[in-house]
Amino acid sequence: MPPKQPLRRQSVSVGRGTRKRDEDSGTEVAEGADEWAQSKATVRPPDQLELTDAELKEEFTRILTANNPHAPQNIVRYSFKEGTYKLIGFVDQLAVHFSQVGNLIPKDSDEGRRQRYRNNLVTGSEESAKLVISEAEVVEEEDEPKEAEAGSQTDVPAAEAAEKVAEELMTPKQPKERKLTNKFNFSERASQTFNNPLRDRECQMEPPPRTNFSATANQWEIYDAYVEELEKQEKTKEKEKAKTPVAKKMGKMAMRKMTSMESQSDDITKVTQAAKIVERMVNQNTYDDVAQDFKYYEDAADEYRDQEGTLLPLWKFQNDKAKRLAVTALCWNPKYNDLFAVGHGSYDFMKQSRGMLLLYSMKNPSFPEYIFSSESGIMCLDMHMDHPYLVVVGHYDGNVAIYNLKKPHSQPSFRSSAKSGKHTDPVWQVKWQKDDMDNNLNFFSVSSDGRIVSWTLVKSELVHTDVIKLKVEGSTTESLEGLQLYTVGCGTAFDFHKEIDYMFLVGTEEGKIYKCSKSYSSQFLDTYDAHNMAVDAVSWNPYHTKVFMSCSSDWTVKIWDHTIKTPMFIYDLNSAVGDVAWAPYSSTVFAAVTTNGKTHVFDLSINKYEAICNQPVVAKKKNKITHVQFNPIHPIIIVGDDRGHVTCLKLSPNLRKMPKLLRTTVGNNGCEVTAFGGSSRQQPRPSKGVSYLEHPSPPLAPGLESLPHSR
């Protein structure tokens, strides 16, 4: 602690001496001013050390040394060697007043050298780049004249320049121009451009229309495809053959129209086929027992019946439209065994109305397959053997017409008229003949006007030829002018011989039967005085060429040999006989129907004098049966009555007996009558041998095979 310095002078003490007791020396301003100017009195602090004068005159000597006054002067350290505390004489006297770490590095230190080297590198490269360019320019200038000589590529000088550049990089000592950034004013500035906003742009199209397609590839699908292809090919071939180019176009147009029409028309028409089948199925169900009977039922009681047989009623065919009309004609179709035609008309002279032609199939008893109506009653009909779709009918008004079942019209295809030589009286019978030499269709008709006419279909027109005129023999008289007058007989029935083509029989209203030839137009080959009343039907025996049968309203059925004028057998049936028919399976069986509603079946090989079946067939007694027909294949007969009903009956086994082959003394054709009274067994023709009981097909399968065409 340095002794205190003698304090300041007591310059202010005079002024304040008067006021020593007053401690507020500073407050008085008025007197202070005076004091400031005058006083320089010394003021003593209260705690000043009071020293004597002697003490005050003492001299103190001061020595400046380099010793650090703060350094400790007696440091003692423990020495492990001697194991005692030792006094350290030398004490560090350094006192650091201020220290600061700076960033200066000596040039020669490692770090300094490194930094220098780095700096030199940077500057060196910049400079060397400039140097390269200049060098390259120089080199190129030098090499340009050389190029022509050496033919060197520009790559080579560039390679040389590159080498030089590499060398120069190693020695960056040359002065370089370097852009120095101003360290004080330099500021980096960056700016960012506006980024364009990104936007997605999409475009979507409508997806292409899709459909699912699936198909199977079976054996039969492949087969179908082939068949279609074949058909197409055939069609194109036909078109090419048939039509001319102009016609082709027309045809195509028509085809297009056809197809468009078909697609427009109601879809329900395509179900026609299926509907037909189903209708038959439904009927089969309803009449199931009948169908089973038809096929399989054999009356077992026949064994006990002693050669007699019965007729089992099967179906009954009737149609509302034909209710009032009598059945005037029946005919089975030669090709389709379940199809038959029924002609409706009226036998009543007074009540003549329209006529109908209905074709039924046994597979569908409830509705006919084909319906045709005509203005005049149909009296007879026939189906062509070779063309089962052609039906010829004869009308009450004397016209004949041909219906074509393949065509959907309800009108006949061809029709006779007054011009073309129609009959003047009802046509009682028509029959197809074989095609003539020009392959034209040909048929005969017989009528009450006494003419037998042959009609030929020539180029869609009916041309008639009078074959014969039925003159009543013995009635020819000579008139005054020399003309020959004769009474004309009325033909009511005829039948053609099975083998001898030109020969035919005609029955008349007078009861006579004439045997005629197609070639002789004026004379008859023979005449038989058959009946007392009109002959209703004549029929040749299908097997026995000499035998024929006739029936009449005089209650009799007569069997003749055409070489003999008198009948071989006469049967009296107690009622007018409407129709008579030979059985196709036997030469000795025939059926006759009478107006009292009974059907009689005879078998001459069993019983020559009586019917083996005598059965009322129609319900009401007033019903007159008008016609009967045997089915060529099946053991059934159809019977038509005058109420418009057709009943189908099955022949019991006894009625179907086929004659056994006899050991007769016969020649090749095997047809000889041994005697009248003896056994009249005749050998049937072998070609027509049918066996009913072994028919393999199912009972009336409802398929559509029976239809001559499918609509």
Next chain:
Amino acid sequence: MAEVEETLKRIQTHKGVIGTMVVNAEGIPIRTTLDNSTTVQYAGLLHQLTMKARSTVRDIDPQNDLTFLRIRSKKHEIMVAPDKEYLLIVIQNPCE
């Protein structure tokens, strides 16, 4: 066209027939005389069965084809007649 309509009408009014329906090639009924749910059921099931039956027949002999299909059950009989594009189904109660 009227003929087909007549035929279908005749079938419908035939003795014992409960209902008829016409179904197209995809199994969708076009015409029916029964109520909707029954029709749809019959159409779907019978269509498949008919396809199967037809396939069977044709696989055995490709030249052959199915004419009709009858299913007789205790209560009634179902008859199906297939066509190229359509299927005709008739349900009948055969009188026994």
